Each structure stands twice: as structure tokens, then as C-alpha cells.
Amino acid sequence: MHPVIRLVNRNLTISLNKGFLIWQVIFPLIYIFVAGFAYSGMIGFNIMNSTLISGIIIWNDRRHGMFEQILVGPFTRVHYILSNVYTIGIVGLISAALITAVGYPLFFKSVEFNFYTIPLVVFASVSGSILFGSIASIISTRLQSSEGFNVVINTVFLFFAFVSTAFYPAEGTPEPLSTAFYLNPLTYLVDVVRAGIFGNFSTFVGIEMIVLIALALILFTIATKLLSKLEL
Amino acid sequence: MSCIVANSLSKSYGSIMAVDGIDLSVNSGRIFGFLGPNGAGKTTTIKLLTTLIAPTSGTINILGIDAIRQPLDVRKKIGVVLQQPSYEPTLGVEKSLEKYGMMWNVERKTRKDRVEELLSAFDLQEIRNMKNDDLSIGQRRRVQVAREFMHDMDLLFLDEPTVGLDPSARRGLLDFVKKKVKEGLTIFFTTHILNEAEYLCDEVAIINKGKIIAVDTPDELKNKFGREKTIKIRIPETKKDVSGLLVGIKDYEIDLNSGTNITIRSNDSEEVLLKILQILNVNNIPIEDLSVMPTTLEEIFLTVVNNSNASGN
Numbered sequence: 001m002h003p004v005i006r007l008v009n010r011n012l013t014i015s016l017n018k019g020f021l022i023w024q025v026i027f028p029l030i031y032i033f034v035a036g037f038a039y040s041g042m043i044g045f046n047i048m049n050s051t052l053i054s055g056i057i058i059w060n061d062r063r064h065g066m067f068e069q070i071l072v073g074p075f076t077r078v079h080y081i082l083s084n085v086y087t088i089g090i091v092g093l094i095s096a097a098l099i100t101a102v103g104y105p106l107f108f109k110s111v112e113f114n115f116y117t118i119p120l121v122v123f124a125s126v127s128g129s130i131l132f133g134s135i136a137s138i139i140s141t142r143l144q145s146s147e148g149f150n151v152v153i154n155t156v157f158l159f160f161a162f163v164s165t166a167f168y169p170a171e172g173t174p175e176p177l178s179t180a181f182y183l184n185p186l187t188y189l190v191d192v193v194r195a196g197i198f199g200n201f202s203t204f205v206g207i208e209m210i211v212l213i214a215l216a217l218i219l220f221t222i223a224t225k226l227l228s229k230l231e232l
Numbered sequence: 233m234s235c236i237v238a239n240s241l242s243k244s245y246g247s248i249m250a251v252d253g254i255d256l257s258v259n260s261g262r263i264f265g266f267l268g269p270n271g272a273g274k275t276t277t278i279k280l281l282t283t284l285i286a287p288t289s290g291t292i293n294i295l296g297i298d299a300i301r302q303p304l305d306v307r308k309k310i311g312v313v314l315q316q317p318s319y320e321p322t323l324g325v326e327k328s329l330e331k332y333g334m335m336w337n338v339e340r341k342t343r344k345d346r347v348e349e350l351l352s353a354f355d356l357q358e359i360r361n362m363k364n365d366d367l368s369i370g371q372r373r374r375v376q377v378a379r380e381f382m383h384d385m386d387l388l389f390l391d392e393p394t395v396g397l398d399p400s401a402r403r404g405l406l407d408f409v410k411k412k413v414k415e416g417l418t419i420f421f422t423t424h425i426l427n428e429a430e431y432l433c434d435e436v437a438i439i440n441k442g443k444i445i446a447v448d449t450p451d452e453l454k455n456k457f458g459r460e461k462t463i464k465i466r467i468p469e470t471k472k473d474v475s476g477l478l479v480g481i482k483d484y485e486i487d488l489n490s491g492t493n494i495t496i497r498s499n500d501s502e503e504v505l506l507k508i509l510q511i512l513n514v515n516n517i518p519i520e521d522l523s524v525m526p527t528t529l530e531e532i533f534l535t536v537v538n539n540s541n542a543s544g545n
């Protein structure tokens with residue numbers, strides 16, 4: 001087996017526990033059922049949340065000595081970084097698929113699955129995973145204090161969630177806020193998912209996709225640099 | 233065959249020379265002890281040899297591979313137990329051994345057998361289902377050391393593996409290590425517990441302030457640095473003035489509690505002993521007990537390190 005696959009196997013084993021599944025699957029479903037809206041927003045939100053995994057893995061590995069242990073084993077830093085990307089990609093895709101499947105019966109009237117649905121949702125999952133995973137990685141490599149990671153990452157992600165179109169539409173929101181929405185990558189992510197599920201693709205969404213992937217690549221480069229320079 | 237060769241190896245952190253131009257050569261199939269006071273550079277040396285950090289200068293060859301050019305090839309063949317704890321907090325003991333084997337690409341069947349072997353060799357049966365997060369410090373250390381034996385390797389680095397272990401766990405670990413060496417493993421081992429090194433090591437190096445100040449077998453080191461011996465003579469209570477009789481003889485102490493004890497501490501202890509025995513014989517004083525204290529590695533360590541500090545190296 002390839003070293004990256006072995007690391008992904010290990011990452012999934014240590015991350016997929018009860019707490020995570022509740023947060024990742026049950027909570028969004030309750031939200032959809034209770035609130036009865038924000039279907040695509042919830043998918044975007046979920047993709048972003050699943051990337052928390054990469055931050056948590058890096059943070060825990062540094063705190064509990066596994067980062068160094070892995071790097072004196074049969075792995076390189078590139079293997080380690082790639083395994084994190086694949087891990088969040090897998091978790092992001094699976095949870096997006098779960099929410100799509102479970103939410104579908106509720107929204108079947110407005111949902112218009114079409115030729116673009118799957119490519120767009122997959123695109124959103126992959127680019128969103130890389131983008132937010134890089135943000136989580138950057139934070140986890142920069143922090144030194146022992147308990148700070150969860151607080152910081154949750155604050156940042158909550159901010160992304162609420163200053164975006166994940167939970168309410170951009171139309172009708174007052175001015176400074178609706179501009180702020182478009183400074184937020186989660187808005188782009190949710191728009192792409194929405195276009196996929198409700199079949200309203202436009203040029204604007206196309207531009208959003210380009211922005212999304214460009215931002216993801218820039219942040220990924222920074223995260224990789226930081227991780228490969230991390231002092232041991 | 234040498235399986236570790238390092239030449240003029242240095243590592244500096246700013247103005248600190250953590251490792252300062254050391255040369256090392258360790259032969260296969262042996263246990264090499266690396267001793268030195270806190271901050272001497274032991275861990276830094278291990279991190280250099282295991283490719284975790286890059287040297288400031290010097291060359292490293294591990295198992296015939298250039299460790300600076302081909303670090304991954306080196307890492308595939310070695311095992312490392314770092315001084316710092318490492319564990320997966322959310323996994324159970326058994327599961328974490330199993331997963332570690334998987335990470336090393338060990339076959340499932342072999343993994344299963346090794347987990348059982350190690351759980352019993354390291355006395356972990358009772359805690360096999362406990363989460364690593366819930367273990368005591370010593371239990372966690374045992375799991376960390378055991379885990380490293382999940383995979384095959386030619387050379388194992390152990391950085392103070394026995395810290396935090398109780399005496400029986402410590403002895404168990406040392407004996408397990410000895411057994412593995414008989415099967416062909418080479419070990420590079422640091423410790424502060426000198427009789428552990430004496431029990432285990434074929435060869436030891438003493439490092440101080442980044443420089444190696446002595447390398448040899450424990451016995452040779454004792455010969456070289458352990459000329460000063462301690463000899464104790466016990467004689468029954470007597471009315472004679474023993475101290476008066478021994479006037480003029482150097483390097484001895486007399487203690488009059490519960491009989492008379494004479495302690496000789498000298499570089500020429502045999503000569504001093506002869507003179508004292510003659511005087512006792514002439515004066516008809518019998519000897520109740522005579523003992524020679526063996527020199528320990530601990531004494532050598534203290535002597536060598538103190539000498540090195542005094543000479544400003």
C-alpha cells in the first residue's frame with residue numbers, strides 16, 4: 001500500500017468517532033428538519049466543517065508527539081500533507097453526499113437534479129476541502145498555546161458561517177452585509193452547491209468557481225510551506 | 233560492519249552548539265550506550281542520526297546509506313523511540329499497536345501475532361482496551377516502546393526508554409531488548425541510569441557540552457578512569473592506638489564506630505593496602521573483614537564529566 005493511503009487510513013481511524021459523527025451528520029440534519037430551509041447552505045457548511053478534521057489532526061499530532069514520530073517513520077512531509085488533503089476530501093464528499101441524500105425527500109419539490117449536479121457538488125467539496133483545510137492547517141501550525149486551537153478555529157469558522165449565504169440568501173440583506181458576504185469563500189462554495197442542486201447555473205457562478213479554486217491553491221501553497229518549515 | 237558512521241557532526245541552534253563536531257562509529261549487532269548530563273546533546277544527536285533534523289555540518293551514514301541525501305531510505309530501516317512521548321489519544325492500546333503496524337505496511341496476520349507478543353512482553357494485557365489518553369505516564373511509555381517493535385528494522389534508537397518505568401517493567405524492557413539484539417538488532421540507547429548502561433551496553437560514549445569525551449567498553453572505561461579504588465578493612469576493638477601506628481601512611485581514613493574500620497581511597501590502593509597489612513601484622517592485630525568496592529560506571533561518569541567541565545571543554 002502507498003504511504004499516503006496508509007496515513008489516510010490512520011487519519012480516518014483516529015478522527016471518526018461518535019462526537020465527530022454527531023457534529024458532522026446528526027446536527028446538520030436536525031437543523032434542516034427544524035429550520036426547514038438552507039439545504040444547500042448546510043451542505044456548504046458541512047464541507048467547511050469537515051475540514052476541521054485536518055486542523056485537528058495536525059494540532060493533535062503536534063501536541064501528542066505523533067507528528068515527529070511519523071516523520072521518523074517511512075513517510076515524508078509531503079506524504080503527511082497529502083494524506084490530510086485526501087482525508088478531508090473523503091470526509092467532505094461523504095458528508096456532502098449524506099446530507100444531499102437525506103435532505104432530498106424534504107426538498108424534492110424545488111430540487112432539480114440535472115447533468116451538472118454531481119460535478120458541481122464534487123467540485124465544491126474538493127475545492128472547499130482544500131481551501132478550508134488549508135485555513136485550518138495554517139492556524140494549527142501557527143498556534144503555540146496548548147488549548148487554543150479549538151477556540152480559534154471554531155470562532156473563525158462560525159464567523160465564515162454567519163457572514164455568508166449559508167443560512168440566508170444574499171438578496172434582501174442590507175448593504176454592508178451583502179458585500180461582506182462576497183468577501184467570504186463560504187458564500188462562493190454555497191452558491192456553487194446551490195447552482196448544482198437547484199439547476200440555476202450562471203456566468204456569475206462560473207466566476208465564483210474560478211475564485212474558489214484560485215483561493216484554494218494559494219492557501220494550500222501557504223499551508224504546505226508552513227508545514228514543511230515547522231521546526232522539530 | 234559499522235551501521236552508524238558520523239564524521240565531524242555538528243548542530244547549532246543560534247549561538248548554542250548542541251552537537252559540536254562528534255565522530256561516531258557503531259558496529260552491527262551491538263548495544264551502544266550514549267551517556268551524558270542534561271543538555272549534553274544526546275537527543276539532538278539522535279534527531280540528527282534519525283534524519284528528523286538536518287545537521288549544520290558533517291556527514292552521516294546509516295546502514296550504508298547517506299542519511300543526508302536519502303533520509304527516507306534510512307527511515308524505512310530504523311526504529312525510533314523519541315524521548316518525547318507520542319501516542320494517539322483516542323485509540324485503545326491494542327488498536328494503536330495494530331494501526332502502527334499498518335502504518336509500517338506490516339501484513340495483517342503478522343500484525344495480529346506481534347500485537348499479542350508485545351502485549352504480553354510489555355505486560356499490557358490488562359490495559360489492552362484502555363484509551364491511551366487514560367493511561368498513566370509509565371504505562372504510556374511502555375506502549376510507546378512496545379509499539380516500535382511492531383515493525384521490522386535493522387537499527388533501533390531509544391532515547392531514555394526507561395524513564396518513568398517501575399523496576400520490574402524496566403528490567404523486562406532491558407531483557408526484551410537484549411533478546412532482540414541476540415536476534416540481530418543493533419541498538420543506540422541513551423540513559424541517565426548508569427547501571428542500566430552497564431547491564432546492557434557493549435560500548436558506551438560519554439558526551440558533554442556537545443563533545444564526545446570518552447568512548448569504550450564499560451570495562452575499558454573503568455580500567456582507564458577507575459584507577460582510584462576503595463578498599464575497606466575491619467578490625468576488632470583494640471586498646472592499641474591504631475591511628476598512631478599508621479602515621480605516615482597516605483590516602484586512608486579511620487572510623488572508630490562499632491569496631492575499627494579503615495577505608496583506603498587511593499590511585500595506588502594496592503600499595504597502601506600492603507603497608508597497612510604489614511603494620512597490622514607486626515602489631516598482632518587480626519583482620520575481621522576486607523572488601524574491595526568495585527568501580528561503577530556511575531563513578532567513571534562523574535569523574536569524566538567533572539574533568540571535562542574543569543578543563544573547560
Ligand SMILES: Nc1ncnc2c1ncn2[C@@H]1O[C@H](COP(=O)(O)OP(=O)(O)OP(=O)(O)O)[C@@H](O)[C@H]1O
Nearest residue numbers: 232245248250268269270271272273274275276277
Ligand atoms: N530546538 C532547539 N532550539 C534551541 N536549542 C535547542 C533545541 N533543542 C535542543 N537545544 C539545546 O541543545 C542542547 C542539547 O540539547 P539535547 O536535547 O540534545 O540534550 P540532552 O543531552 O538530550 O539532554 P537531556 O538529558 O536533558 O535529555 C541544549 O543546550 C538545548 O538547550
Ligand SMILES: [Mg+2]
Nearest residue numbers: 274275276315
Ligand atoms: Mg534528551
